[in-house]
Amino acid sequence: MKNKKSNNDSITIVTGVIGSDVHAVGNKILTFKLEEAGFNVINLGVMVDQEEYIDAALETNADAIMVSSLYGHGEIDCRGLREKCDEAGLTDIPLIVGGNLVVGKQNFEDVEKRFIDMGFTKVYPPGSDIEEGIEYLKDLLKVQKS
Amino acid sequence: MKNKKSNNDSITIVTGVIGSDVHAVGNKILTFKLEEAGFNVINLGVMVDQEEYIDAALETNADAIMVSSLYGHGEIDCRGLREKCDEAGLTDIPLIVGGNLVVGKQNFEDVEKRFIDMGFTKVYPPGSDIEEGIEYLKDLLKVQKS
């Protein structure tokens, strides 16, 4: 993992919507808001494979990967991402995931647990405010808050 | 109890809304529909005391009393009506009750049981179709159906 940085500008976040998911709106807003908060965002858009996240993170020496999944197949699509990161040498990279991760309205604690067990660092429920995610990122990456 | 009749015309029903209840609309519709079905209706309107039902039934030699209660105090207002009927010599007169009998949305089976235990012949849940009540009356009073 890279050294802590003191300024958002040099913090790089990879974003994208995983799997066969085409929900583009949240991804656009997420990216806009992250950039507004001063992060350097590598947005892979929709329909992103696990490999693409990893390649992008390696290439840009990213500080975190933010995975979105809206369409319900998130559980299937996200499985194995942590292991692949490990294999690629991204051993400690924070994996943050949010959206409508599973099919249907399920108890969020259960869903959260499943994703934490899959190796995710932080899991957000449906319709989470991006501001929250940004605050978390700043804390996690020890960014000086403005 | 009077002899069975073969024709609705000579069947007399006392209607009214019991207690301090002023819900007049259902009472008007109920009366209209009973008359339409050929019954002779003595409508006491709203805010009817137990005594008024009994006096009217005695006076007109009525075949049944239909009590409405909408405003929630039905349980308090209806208690004792059967006993008063018995005292007045209306020993077998059918007492039919309907409306929003208790305060709040309660399990109807429980409410029904409470009213049956209080001596009511038949109990109708909120928003019952009057046609149902009329069919029941016809069966009960062995009226030839048209």
Next chain:
Amino acid sequence: MEISNKKLSNDSFFAEREKVLNQWKTGKEVDFKSSVEHQKSIPAEKRFGLKLADAATKGLTLIQPRAGVALYEEHINLLKYLENEGEADLLPTTVDSYTRLNRYNEAEEGINKSKETGRSMLNGFPIVNYGVDICRKVTSALKKPLQVRHGTPDARLLTEISIAGGFTSYEGGGISYNIPYSKNHSIEQTISHWQYTDRLIGMYEEAGVSINREPFGPLTGTLISPCLSGSVAIIEALLAAEQGVKDITVGYGQCGNLIQDVAAIKSLESLTRMYLDKFGYTDVRVTTVFHQWMGGFPQDESKAFGVISWGAAVAVLAKATKVIVKTPHEAMGVPTKEANAAGLLATKQLVSMLRDQDLRTIPAVIAESEIIGEEVKCILNKVEELGKGDIAVGTVAAFEAGVIDIPFAPSKYNAGKVMPARDKMGAVRLIDTGNLPFTPEIKNFHRGKLEERAVQEKRPVSIQMVIDDVYAIGKGFLVGHPGKR
């Protein structure tokens, strides 16, 4: 009994007051001076009238539930729930039916039975039995402005205790809390009772405490033509103003046709203003309240949400200052707090979502409000004429003559000749105008609208339409077309 639309003299008011405060033991706790002090200690954001005025300025529609249970701690919890979880802007305290009929002994029994059984055996909160101190406990425990909502023909003692108890708004009026809520009270009697209420509030006003007053708009809640509810609301506003009330919210119960409903609120506001000004009450503030569907409700809760939401939408499209909210339990009984909050939240969504839209200026609405205006003028001119200029006297005579006549009312002082029915687009028209003092043009207008429906339904205009229309909503329809699927 002799009444007239004159401000009550101090002598007669205080003579009456002595008797009123003796009607039940809690009356003795009332002290005007200390009540004024208490009212003055209530922060601005909790004053009903100020919150309404602010909303009116911003063009917002506030939301308010109905709610009341027998036990006061539970009542506080209920209201807290509604302001926090339900996002209510304004709070109610709905009073039980025994209190409404001044049967304080039975209300006491209801409180005791409720304590025993742990279920609320009363359909509302018995303010009089609890008295001033407990009311202050209630009103102090909450963050939002509170109003007393009831249906009490003789509400004099209730008013005393309510205002002393810290409520900043008070619903009702001598007609609107008589005709739909009573069988045997004469109009003179209830107008006189409500002159007391209004004079009391006038005295608070003179002491620097402004209390909002709200005539009950929907009346029997069933097929009430806007001209009838409008006429009653304006009369009650004038009667209140004469006694010194300065802040009035006139109301209307949704009839179901969008154009007519928007027109009703629009004309209600402008006509009330016009009449208050005409009689010199230019300093009285006017706001409006739209009641979501007041008639029979569908049993199914999802369908009830549909009706609630439609009412919310129309309220905001008409720019009513506030909307009174129904609940998905409406057809069943007094709602749980959750059901009550659910109705509020559905409503909140729409008053927020549609706040930038306004239908008041579309031509069909303007045309419809002009009709309402003419009808109301016919009625109120006749009331003035019958009263030889005195609105109170004229109102009594008007009810006697059927010049004002409210459909489906239980009161024996109501003529009951007017028969409403829906036209083919669902607007409420009059099949029989009874003795309403309408011009031939207006009568023809109503007749024409109903003939259109008759043609569409291939049956004559008849009382059967009225029955079908009352029945229709239970089956999901507004207009009771025969043989509808």
Next chain:
Amino acid sequence: MEISNKKLSNDSFFAEREKVLNQWKTGKEVDFKSSVEHQKSIPAEKRFGLKLADAATKGLTLIQPRAGVALYEEHINLLKYLENEGEADLLPTTVDSYTRLNRYNEAEEGINKSKETGRSMLNGFPIVNYGVDICRKVTSALKKPLQVRHGTPDARLLTEISIAGGFTSYEGGGISYNIPYSKNHSIEQTISHWQYTDRLIGMYEEAGVSINREPFGPLTGTLISPCLSGSVAIIEALLAAEQGVKDITVGYGQCGNLIQDVAAIKSLESLTRMYLDKFGYTDVRVTTVFHQWMGGFPQDESKAFGVISWGAAVAVLAKATKVIVKTPHEAMGVPTKEANAAGLLATKQLVSMLRDQDLRTIPAVIAESEIIGEEVKCILNKVEELGKGDIAVGTVAAFEAGVIDIPFAPSKYNAGKVMPARDKMGAVRLIDTGNLPFTPEIKNFHRGKLEERAVQEKRPVSIQMVIDDVYAIGKGFLVGHPGKR
């Protein structure tokens, strides 16, 4: 790849067909003749097009849910529940995302995992994997007409199995199931795929079996100006008609401003009719579908009911032939059957209650539909021009040039220059018209509307408005005014 708007020749269709039916093992079960027989055995009341035509004649608005689960017995139960408890007039079968992307192996895995876990692990019903016989089991088990709803760029095999399987309506189109649903499919490619679908349905039509077709109106569901969804719907109607489709339902996703929404349905219907006639397809039937709010939904279920009901009300006030219904679970995930039925019942209440009301003739609606008409004509004239009279060729060129440009689309074949934002009354306008071939008057109109908002909000017209508007609905508002409570 070369395409043109010409009816596919038998030779090329059947050559393609051989490959299509080999894409997955169930393709081999498809036999055109016996499928025609099967379709002819379906009773009239279960034929989608007939039910729509009947509703259109009577001026009714039908209600239809979305629904699909992985296991077919459960799918049948789900749909039975929706037609019985939910009072649905029309039924769907929503297809899962793997099938939509022709990933039949993964869909198979999804079916198996669902069997194991007892939870539906797919977000829809995998029609292709199940094949003709199981589809017939599903379609035969129900009383109401059924439609396949999906989002599949290459839906050729899915169409074959669906129609052979007894569905009588089919959603989608070469643009509407590409741009919002895909990243890498070119427009040529998907138009060509959908020519296959439409030609197949044309062949059923020629064999005496009419299948209803429905371009997907809402596109990305987020701030889509009516002129954009309208242009796409009309193009897809024309492309379908050329291949022999005779029954088309054009759609629109609610934007939220009442006047604009009613105008959108009104103009969509008349413009589609006009363009079909212009190109000689005078015998094609046109009906309309209104989609309840397609953007982000409130999390709270009561608030969701508010949004659902408002959509229901607008659909019927606009006299859409049917309305596609959302559920109180929308923000959370694929709904339970109870939640789905709840959305239907709220909607049913309002389509019944408001059926006699119609806002299509009010002047503001007429004015707004004229604007939409002019915008659509600008776009479609340019499409014709770019295609030298060929709509298919023109459409490809139009996307390339940004002459058609869909906001928030994932497709890399979409220009993405157009930026929408709401005006101060919530109507969707364009902050940046990109390369849309609008007249200066139209551009000024949009600019003017947004300047009005800017003045009201005391900030310049900017991209921040777009972001605020997308965000607003989550907070309960339509217009993303800055600093709203």
